[in-house]
Amino acid sequence: TTSGATGYFIEYGGSAIRSLTMEGRLTLCNLSIEMGARGGMIAPDETTFAYLKGRENAPVGEEWDKAVAYWKTLKSGDDAVFDKEILFDAADIEPMVTYGTNPGMGMGVTQTIPTVEGMNEVAKTSFMKSMGYMGFEPGESLLGKKIDYVFLGSCTNGRIEDFRAFASIVKGRKKADHVIAWLVPGSWMVDAQIREEGLDKIFEEAGFQLRQPGCSACLAMNDDKIPAGKYAVSTSNRNFEGRQGPGARTILAGPLVAAAAAVTGEITDPRTLIG
Template sequence: MNQPNTLFDKIWDAHVVKSAEGHPDAVFIDRHFIHEVTSPQAFDGLRKRGIGVFNTSRTTATADHNVPTKDQHLPIREALSRHQVETLRKNCDEFGVELYDLGHPFQGIVHIIGPELGLTLPGMTIVCGDSHTSTHGAFGNVAFGIGTSEVEQVLATQCILQNRPKRMRISINGQLTKGVTSKDIILYIISKISASGATGYFVEYAGDTIRGLSMEARMTICNMSIEMGARGGLIAPDDVTFDYIRGRKFAPQGDAFEQAVSQWRALKTDDGAVFDRELVYQAEDIQPMITYGTNPGMGIGIGEHIPNLSEIPAQELVSYTKSLAYMGLEPGMELLNKHVDYVFIGSCTNARIEDLRAVADFVKGKQKADGVEVWIVPGSVQVSNQAKAEGLVAVFEAAGFELREPGCSACLGMNEDKIPAGKYCISTSNRNFEGRQGPGARTFLASPIMAAAAAVMGRVTDVRELV
């Protein structure tokens, strides 16, 4: 009788091309996503070696990190951003890689276009030169970020050398309470185990709470696996997954789809499979979350206070006080009613149509507070078009929110959308590092509806009081 196996190991083992004791596995990669930031050196490496891309049909490129989110039909003004996007165009043209460039109907953030186009499917191995590649794991696949040298490795061979990570299962059970979303689930988990608590592991998210989430909510959770140090995160596929994939452009169609589903149903962890670490949490214990520091593990429920110095381990006091000083906060403070200057709703974590619908539902008939600048940045051209078709754009405009064009935007200070130094931004993105949204910018991470509440009130607000 076969030994019970985890979902991760089933997928990994099916893709190992070569394995040798004491060496990394050579793993075949089904889908390789690339963008303008981490691909130039990789293409240069191929050029110097006089070789091409091994399998162009398994490589998909888009421009997202450096692109402006206003006037995308015009030349990019920022010199470095313009150079990187132009270099991506030249490389894709030279090596025969399909590019979803600015102006293309499929352009968008790399981790949003894969799922919406049906390029992301259960049972795959997926890589990209971006740490939030774990997003794709929501479909029941092994997806992880890689470095530039590894991007070259995959372009050249369609394989990658990787050590097998340890396995962790995090189960969430119970009913989420009012105002609590998938973003709160993952911020809660990271606050419990810290920004390094899953280092060396690949995480499977399980439990009846996870099973009850939509695909877009599951993507939010898997997206932030890296923020607790994990190599990646995944969720076993089910009917929610299959219904989401059905009919998407590059997904199997007709009988081929039904045959694929019959195979995908086997993608689950066996009863009795052993994980290196197991954690279990109750959904009822999770409040709407917000971060207060400079890593995603520094988070609290909206009804809680910033930890006092006496609550912090001695070895962490120096970094803790440095973080609060950067944020202009004090130990023991509450964040409730703290003023905000900017609200950013976007990023590969929370820029899907479901996120925009939730924000529109919340702000309909309301106005943004004076003195707050609100940016809504869809994750793709398709999301943007759908938001227009559903009337969401009219709601945002009536509320005084600015809807921009697709891109990574203010998630990271790599394009024109930067938060000014010293200003507070409540953001639906995934990182709150020093300078992440611009030099000196101060970031509170939260869910889309928590961000929308702050936009309307002009301050950090408990969304439960308004929904």
């Protein structure tokens, strides 16, 4: 939930976490705030060191070796005791979408919106208000739901690997005619990488335009606002009422879900377009 970790600091561990790229780890730690945590961390390892080596301001030579030796100590001991441990099997997690008006209202893309059964009156009132704003019904599936906008960007999901993932779905396909798509790199460095790798050509051939780096539709900056009542599949991190424009309806998702929606014009399980 949006308050499940309030007041705490989260350490992420396990084989699925260790297999993440540095960009994926940054996204995950970034999202810790969305469950109320004060912060999130992942123990540094070879992935971390490879990401840092050679970067501006990174130590070099003997100083680099000293730094790595120190960084290797920055992890919880095997005997560490945590206030709470929560275990997830990554194999059980499918592509996700949100159906409501806060990041905690999420579900697997093939699942259905919860019903009010078992909710207390306060929770029920809040839930139904959210359903009214989004134009959804309890128990409804979002698969096949027509969408109007797609936003790939933000500090959460505007990194190079997010654009690679998006490109992997749209390559050889075309953007749905009725969909307006905003592809916004998270930084000028990411913009340069996109062009170096030729991803911009893939986007152009599929009918997409790469925009200048910035916050853009994440929080309705400048003219990048979703009109009232329109549905936007967004790779940003917040879907509050009006976050992307007055009356805008935001469905948070990852880059693969966003790409699938962009080419089909509706909420689609990206796994059906892979391979």
